[in-house]
Amino acid sequence: MxxxxxxxxxxxxxxxxxxxxxxxxxxxxxxxxxxxxxxxxxxxxxxxxxFLCLAVIFAFSFILPCPVRPQYVSTWNRTVPDAATFDFLAVEDANEDKVLDVFFIYRDADASRNTCLNADLSVPCLVLTAVDGTNGKSLWKRALSAEFDWVECGVKGLGHKGSGCLVAHADNLTAVDKKTGQIMWQHSRSTLMHGNLPLISVPDLNSDGKEDFAVLSYNPDALSFTPTPTELVFFSGKSGDQLGSRVNVDVNGVFAHLHFKTASGASYLLLLTDSGLYAVSLGRLAALAKPGFESALKKEKSWEELSDIHTGFISLYQSGFLKRVLAVQGSNPPSLLIQTDSSVSLLQTDKLKTAWTTNTSTLLSEPTFGQFDKDGIPDIMIEEDAGNQTKRVMVLSGHSGVVLWEVSLLFWPPSPRPASVLTLNTYSVFMLWGQTNQTSQMQSSFLLHPRYSKLLLERRKSSQNIVSFKATLLERGRHASYLVLTGPDGRRHTDDSEPVILTKRKIKKDVEESEVYGVTADELISQDAEDSVREAFHRLRFSEIQ
Missing domain, CATH: 1.20.5 (Single alpha-helices involved in coiled-coils or other helix-helix interfaces)
Known part of the structure; x- marks a missing residue:
């Protein structure tokens, strides 16, 4: 139990x-x-x-306004009657709408009379203006005393705002706020005899929290009989005050210069002279202006080993026929394109050796960089004089210097230099100017797609005096456009009786209004080929990295 x-x-x-x-x-x-x-x-x-989630969604959807992306006009014109302009176009975001705006400068006697008088300036005066990149409407105007020398926008460190435009005019050096057009500071140019572009940006030398800059003075006119010393002057970006003393750059025959940074970030001043290309460390020059300034600037050990023990100068390229030196955009490590009377060469700055040399005739414009083939190395578009008002436009391989593409076009000087815009497909679209008909008074712009290199899209325009031309992206990854500034050239004409016109056009807008032109004159163009090249342009997506 x-x-x-x-x-x-x-x-x-x-x-x-x-x-x-x-x-x-x-x-x-x-x-x-x-x-x-x-x-x-x-x-x-x-x-x-x-309930709380729905309330938040409702607030953000209906109560709080969503950010609206600016709707741009594909084509707009900005006209200034009775004026003269200069070869200057810059793009910066002035109104902070994430679309780049356009800056240009003109001399205007009549239309800007009130603008000049309101600023207590005599007529005519200079007018630096910013227009909205989306629709061409004026954002601001700044009247300045006449006698234009040069202007550069996007200069970092200017004033308390951080960046702006620096204008050399009359006897003044003036910093203008890019957002408002207000003058941030203005100083006499007594410290500069000539003060040539480009500006040389340098780190914060005087520890005021803003970047500074330097200006190199020399007389680039080889025919001038007035001896002019080559001097470097450092300035505070925040106040415009001179920093340290003027530095005598002891080299003769300077006719151009370039600020260059090596792969390690070391800053050098490149000097183009009658006998060749020389470099000198900015750190060395800063120390001569004021001991201690050099601490903010690096030096390249491999370059310094080749410098003269007494002067600090480094001989990079010996030639008595030097014409132009450009930093190759997008090259890694940084390279230099050297142009002489009869050739272009690529100088590898990490090895200080010439990679290749290609013989040319006289070049008509400054070379343009872009991606033509698929090797990822920037290629070079050049225009050489072929005689009889004909130019030969070529694309040279950045790797070897061989000719990858060429076309012959008629031209009437002055003709705008080519331009390029990079796409997301790692190749660039090129834009160039010329004529295909000798009897026509029309000037044409051409679009080149590297994957359809036997064809060009030609858009004919009425003949106008193009003073400045620029192709760029006005918005991150989109809004690929080109800018054309026409009218009397202020450096050549004193008569301001014609209008100055700034035009912005969307690049793809030209595709619809262009004719297909064969690079080879005897090549037959089928309808399928026309349709294919137009469709290829319409499918393009652009990159902000050049």
Whole structure:
């Protein structure tokens, strides 16, 4: 009996527990009641969270305004009657709408009379202006005293705002805020005899929290009989005050210069002279201006090993026929393109050796960089004079210097230099100018797609005096456009009786209004080929990295 009773307890433990006074049963009911209250609180919390989420979504969707991306006009014109302009176009975001705006400068006697007089300036005066990149409407105008020398926008460190435009005019050096057009500071140019572009940006030398800059003075006119010393002057970007003393750059025959950074970030001043190309460390020059300034500037060890122990100059390229030196855009490591009377060469700055040399005739314009083939190395478009008002436009391989593409076009000087815009497909679209018909008074722009290199898209325009031309992206990854500034050239004409016109056109807009032109004159162009090249341009997506 005892054994059977024990086995029954093991077989039904819950039932056995309930038999002992019913305690287990009562605890079970209480547990169920607590669970019921907990489940209710959870349900309420869940419903409340849903309500809060819906309230937030409603607020952001209907109450708080969503940011609206500016809607740009594909083509716009900005006209200034009775004026003259200069070869200057810059793009910066002045109104902070994430679309780049356009800066240009003109001399205007009549239309800007009130602008000049309101600034207590005599007529005519210079007018630096910013227009909205989306629609061409004026953002601001800044009247400045006449006698234009040069202007550069996007200069970092200017004033308290951080960047702006620096204008050399009359006897003044003036910093203008790119957002408002207000003058941030203005100083006499007594410290500069000539002050040539490009500006040389340098780190914060005087520890005021803003970047500084330097200006190199020399007389680039080889026919001038007035001896002019080559001097470097450092300035505070924040206040415009001179930093340290003027530095005499002891080299003769300087006619151009370039600020160059090596792969390690070391800053050098490149000097183009009658005898060749020389470099000198900016750190060395900064130390001569004021001891201690050099601490903010790096030096390249491999370059310094080749420098003259007394002068610090480094001979990079010896030639008595040097014409132009350009930093190759997008090259890694940085390279230099060197142009002489009869050749272009690529100088590798990490090895200080010439990678290749290609013979040319006289070049008509500054070379343009872009991606033509698929090797990822920037290629070079050049225009050489072929005689009889004909130019030969070529694309040279950045790797070897061989000719990858060429076409012959008629031209009437002055003709704008080519330009390029990089696409997301790692190749660039090139834009060039010329004529295909000798009897026509129309000037044409041409679009070149590297994957359809036997064809060009030609858009004919009325003949106008193009003073400046620029192709660029006005918005990150999109809004690929070109800018054309026409009118009397202020450096050549004193008569301001014609209008100055700034035009912006979307590049793809030209595709619809262009004719297909064969690079080879005897090549037959089928309708399928026309349709294919137009479709290829329409499918393009652009990159902001050049």
């Amino acid at each position: 005892t054994d059977e009773s024990g086995r029954g307890g093991e077989a039904e433990p819950l039932k056995d527990g309930e038999a002992e006074g019913g305690v287990t049963k009562e605890k079970s009911c209480a547990g169920k009641l607590g669970l019921s209250h907990l489940t209710g609180w959870r349900t309420a919390a869940f419903l409340l969270s849903i």
